[in-house]
Amino acid sequence: xxxxxxxxxxxxxYGHGSSAFTAVDSVSLAxxxxxxxxxxxxxxxxxxxxxxxxxGLAEPTNGSILLGDTEISHAKRGALRDxxxxxMVFQDPQSCFNPRRTIGxxxxxxxxxxxxxxxxxxxxxxxxxxxxxxxxGAVALPGDTALRMPAQxxxxxxxxxxxxxxxxxxPSVILADEITSALDVSVQGAVxxxxxxxxxxxxFSVLFISHNLAVVRIVCDRVAVMRHGKLIEVGDTVSVMExxxxxxxxxxxxxxxxx
Ligand SMILES: Nc1ncnc2c1ncn2[C@@H]1O[C@H](COP(=O)(O)OP(=O)(O)OP(=O)(O)O)[C@@H](O)[C@H]1O
Ligand SMILES: [Mg+2]
Numbered sequence: 001x002x003x004x005x006x007x008x009x010x011x012x013x014y015g016h017g018s019s020a021f022t023a024v025d026s027v028s029l030a031x032x033x034x035x036x037x038x039x040x041x042x043x044x045x046x047x048x049x050x051x052x053x054x055x056g057l058a059e060p061t062n063g064s065i066l067l068g069d070t071e072i073s074h075a076k077r078g079a080l081r082d083x084x085x086x087x088m089v090f091q092d093p094q095s096c097f098n099p100r101r102t103i104g105x106x107x108x109x110x111x112x113x114x115x116x117x118x119x120x121x122x123x124x125x126x127x128x129x130x131x132x133x134x135x136x137g138a139v140a141l142p143g144d145t146a147l148r149m150p151a152q153x154x155x156x157x158x159x160x161x162x163x164x165x166x167x168x169x170x171p172s173v174i175l176a177d178e179i180t181s182a183l184d185v186s187v188q189g190a191v192x193x194x195x196x197x198x199x200x201x202x203x204f205s206v207l208f209i210s211h212n213l214a215v216v217r218i219v220c221d222r223v224a225v226m227r228h229g230k231l232i233e234v235g236d237t238v239s240v241m242e243x244x245x246x247x248x249x250x251x252x253x254x255x256x257x258x259x
Contacts, residue, residue, distance in 0.1 A: 054173075056080070072086065084171075094158060103136075103153070110169045111132070114170050176206055
């Protein structure tokens with residue numbers, strides 16, 4: 001079951017009174033099931049804030065966020081459970097792992113949480129171990145990675161583990177926030193190919209936040225452009241890249257180093 005994620009006139013304001021700053025300003029945008037939607041825009045335009053709002057790391061001051069027909073914004077009863085169908089993967093996966101837990105334990109936690117959410121019986125430890133091995137295999141990591149600590153992995157390996165853990169949650173949507181920016185160029189390609197392969201196999205949709213428009217062009221079905229908290233353009237990747245409607249988008253594209 002892969003649901004549509006829709007942002008409906010979402011605004012996020014940080015701070016209060018004279019120091020209030022609107023980072024996301026009335027954004028309406030939907031991620032169709034199974035699509036990869038690129039989200040681009042200059043630094044500070046509100047991309048991460050929009051994604052964070054969908055997983056409860058930022059609270060919308062206005063508007064709502066829905067997964068299918070269920071509102072997942074605002075801390076409503078049940079919202080927390082449904083929100084777990086939306087998984088975010090960050091630029092620096094180091095900070096997202098408990099440094100005292102093995103990789104296996106971290107993935108196991110996500111697996112068990114998914115069963116609690118779905119009201120399905122949690123498989124026994126042995127069956128979960130097998131599933132963890134499958135997940136590690138899916139992201140092309142050896143099975144003994146389960147026994148390692150986060151600090152014992154390379155950045156690229158950690159990013160693969162972050163994807164494995166996100167997938168363990170059986171997500172409808174993955175929010176990928178600059179997931180390859182901290183990686184070596186050769187590893188970037190591997191992680192991107194992996195994301196695409198998993199997306200095709202499992203059918204989740206991806207909000208792909210990136211500064212790298214060359215990568216966005218290759219990976220994304222559609223592209224959305226943000227500026228100063230507002231959504232200023234959205235369309236098929238090819239149309240936006242070849243015939244941008246906005247001057248701002250044109251400038252973003254012009255700044256891309258040639259492949
Ligand atoms: N916790 C916070 N408190 C106050 N202001 C914040 C907070 N987080 C972000 N902001 C501000 O909100 C604006 C949008 O930030 P956001 O991180 O969403 O931008 P971004 O588009 O993801 O930028 P980048 O491409 O650099 O990651 C920025 O001006 C930022 O300084
Ligand atoms: Mg950001």
